[in-house]
Amino acid sequence: MKLHLKEKTVRIGLLLVGLCVAHFGVTLFLLSNLGSDPFNVLIQGLTRMVPWPAWLAMTHGRVHLAVSVLIVAVLLMVDRPQIRIGTLVCMALGGPIIDVFTALLTPVIHAGLPLAIRITVLAAGCVILAFGMTVVICSEAGTGPNDLVAVVISEKSGKPFGIVRMCTDLAFAAVGFLLGGTVGLGTVICALLVGPVAQTFMPISRKICTVCVKKYQKVER
Numbered sequence: 001m002k003l004h005l006k007e008k009t010v011r012i013g014l015l016l017v018g019l020c021v022a023h024f025g026v027t028l029f030l031l032s033n034l035g036s037d038p039f040n041v042l043i044q045g046l047t048r049m050v051p052w053p054a055w056l057a058m059t060h061g062r063v064h065l066a067v068s069v070l071i072v073a074v075l076l077m078v079d080r081p082q083i084r085i086g087t088l089v090c091m092a093l094g095g096p097i098i099d100v101f102t103a104l105l106t107p108v109i110h111a112g113l114p115l116a117i118r119i120t121v122l123a124a125g126c127v128i129l130a131f132g133m134t135v136v137i138c139s140e141a142g143t144g145p146n147d148l149v150a151v152v153i154s155e156k157s158g159k160p161f162g163i164v165r166m167c168t169d170l171a172f173a174a175v176g177f178l179l180g181g182t183v184g185l186g187t188v189i190c191a192l193l194v195g196p197v198a199q200t201f202m203p204i205s206r207k208i209c210t211v212c213v214k215k216y217q218k219v220e221r
Contacts (some may be wrong), residue, residue: 014139014209015086022132027101028125031109032118035184038173038191039146045179071145079152086142122186130197134205162199
């Protein structure tokens with residue numbers, strides 16, 4: 001039992017590293033001012049168009065949390081084993097991590113930069129997000145709610161994760177746009193790029209996580 005608990009600790013540590021890397025990428029393309037990621041476009045649309053009761057005071061952050069909780073609730077019924085402690089960690093820490101990176105990076109990356117540089121920042125953010133996301137998934141400690149949708153669909157359909165992730169991103173963006181969310185060049189690039197890039201990173205991230213866990217287990221024995 002002692003070894004089992006320590007293995008969980010290592011996996012959660014890997015998840016936290018991947019979460020920070022992924023949200024560093026998210027912050028980069030958000031600061032490029034070329035469009036939000038597809039999931040947040042959906043949140044924008046729900047925040048703007050859904051007639052929430054005034055007493056709920058549903059801000060973007062609260063709607064994001066509410067949708068994440070709803071996704072987790074649905075997945076608990078569809079594929080309960082996929083919901084782990086790391087899923088809750090991702091829900092709780094995602095926003096604060098982005099806030100920290102935003103404060104650090106805003107003086108360097110801003111809307112006044114040339115378009116070519118902002119597109120480069122956007123593309124770099126998508127690649128970094130894809131890598132961090134695969135580390136989170138391969139840690140097997142839990143996956144963020146919106147990423148978990150693609151993971152579950154991929155496993156149940158037998159389709160490649162990269163294709164499924166691209167399709168879910170396009171669906172989030174389309175529904176969000178119809179509800180009034182803002183879709184920009186960055187949204188399209190993110191939807192088309194993150195899934196396929198994540199697919200290429202998946203074997204590397206899986207190997208990294210496996211090596212870290214096995215090495216730690218050897219030390220403890």
